[in-house]
Amino acid sequence: MSRAMPTETGALPVATGIENESKVFNHLLGSEGSLVVSKVMAQKGHPNLVELLGCFEGSGIEAVSALGLELPQAEEEPVYYFVTELLEGGSLDQLVQRGPVFEETAKRLTRKICDGLLSLHSKGVVHRDLKPGNVLFGSNEQGEAEPKFIDFSHAALAEEDEESLHGELGTRGYVAPEVLAEKPYCSKCDIFSLGCLVHTLLSGKPPRRHMRIGMVQHLPATVSQEARQFLSSLLSMDFRSRPGAAEVLREPWLQEE
Numbered sequence: 001m002s003r004a005m006p007t008e009t010g011a012l013p014v015a016t017g018i019e020n021e022s023k024v025f026n027h028l029l030g031s032e033g034s035l036v037v038s039k040v041m042a043q044k045g046h047p048n049l050v051e052l053l054g055c056f057e058g059s060g061i062e063a064v065s066a067l068g069l070e071l072p073q074a075e076e077e078p079v080y081y082f083v084t085e086l087l088e089g090g091s092l093d094q095l096v097q098r099g100p101v102f103e104e105t106a107k108r109l110t111r112k113i114c115d116g117l118l119s120l121h122s123k124g125v126v127h128r129d130l131k132p133g134n135v136l137f138g139s140n141e142q143g144e145a146e147p148k149f150i151d152f153s154h155a156a157l158a159e160e161d162e163e164s165l166h167g168e169l170g171t172r173g174y175v176a177p178e179v180l181a182e183k184p185y186c187s188k189c190d191i192f193s194l195g196c197l198v199h200t201l202l203s204g205k206p207p208r209r210h211m212r213i214g215m216v217q218h219l220p221a222t223v224s225q226e227a228r229q230f231l232s233s234l235l236s237m238d239f240r241s242r243p244g245a246a247e248v249l250r251e252p253w254l255q256e257e
Contacts, residue, residue, distance in 0.1 A: 040125060040152055047140060048116030050150045051085040089137025089145055092197075096132055099204050100220060103227060106201040109147055110194075111254050116149050117194060118245035121187050126165060128154040130193035131174045132200055158186050165189070173206035177237050188239035191248065195234030202227060207235060226253040 044051055092109070095101065101109075113135060120127060127134075129151060140146045154169045163184040170179060176192035178185040196206040203219050217231055230253040236242045243251070 040120075040123075040155070046116060046119050047146055048112050048148055049119060050087065050136070050148045053083050053085060084150065085138070087136040087138045087148060087150075089139060091133055091137070092135040092147060092201075093132035096200050096204055101201050103202065103223060106198060106227075107254060109201060110198050111249065112147050113149075113197070114194060114245055114248050114254070116147075117190055118249065120149070120155075121190070121245045124157050124159055125152075126156050126158050126187045127152065127190050127193075128156060128165075128169050128179075129171060129174075130190055130197060131171045132197060133171075135197075176239065177209075178239055185239065188242045188244070191234055191242045191245065192236075192239070194248070195231055198234070199231055202231075207231075224253070229253070 040049065040052055117127070117130070127149065130149075134149065134151045135147045136150050137145045138148055156165055158164050163186050165185050166182075168175070168179055168182055170176075170189075170193065174193045174196040176185065176189035179189050199205075199207045199217060199219070202223050203217075205218070207217050217228065217235075219228065219231075230251050233241075233243055233251065234248065248254070
């Protein structure tokens with residue numbers, strides 16, 4: 001028997017079981033939400049995006065019954081449920097709880113995560129909640145761990161430099177300053193979150209925000225100067241100074257040696 005429990009944000013249930021773990025999205029969709037989902041599903045097969053297998057509509061009670069879940073607060077109102085591929089490799093959050101990773105490991109993971117981000121941004125999709133808990137591990141054909149984006153409940157549509165998004169969404173420690181300031185923002189908010197995630201990979205925790213000097217990095221002495229410069233670029237307080245996802249992949253730190 002599977003059961004449902006809230007994620008860290010308390011917004012979404014996760015179906016879990018001994019032999020089965022699948023993310024189920026309980027999210028009331030407007031027209032934009034439906035378009036976001038269709039754009040994500042159109043990228044089926046991308047190695048770094050969770051595969052959305054399908055969706056169905058029903059009341060919370062009907063959906064819970066169909067999935068064989070135990071959800072005490074199932075609601076009568078109509079909801080959409082999205083079922084994804086099975087990912088059994090744990091999360092990036094679980095990985096960094098053990099401490100910082102080697103810099104080469106951080107590079108490899110960052111390249112893959114940014115490739116997924118580039119795919120989303122190329123379709124005009126902004127994730128808006130990039131954090132270690134929203135990256136799960138599957139495996140590729142070679143049996144290697146493959147990081148995959150999950151949880152598109154906060155995703156929205158916007159072009160790279162189009163400041164059309166509103167709303168303070170995301171997770172503390174990973175939210176861009178323009179989002180916290182409740183200003184219009186664009187897809188570059190994801191780049192800032194990526195910088196926070198990479199900082200966490202290298203140090204075990206996100207960077208600290210300072211009122212006057214911006215983001216303060218606390219990195220081990222062994223971290224290279226190239227990595228520090230890479231983070232400074234992504235963590236710029238002014239989104240106009242941050243690179244886009246394609247530019248991030250061309251940064252010197254991410255190049256294969």
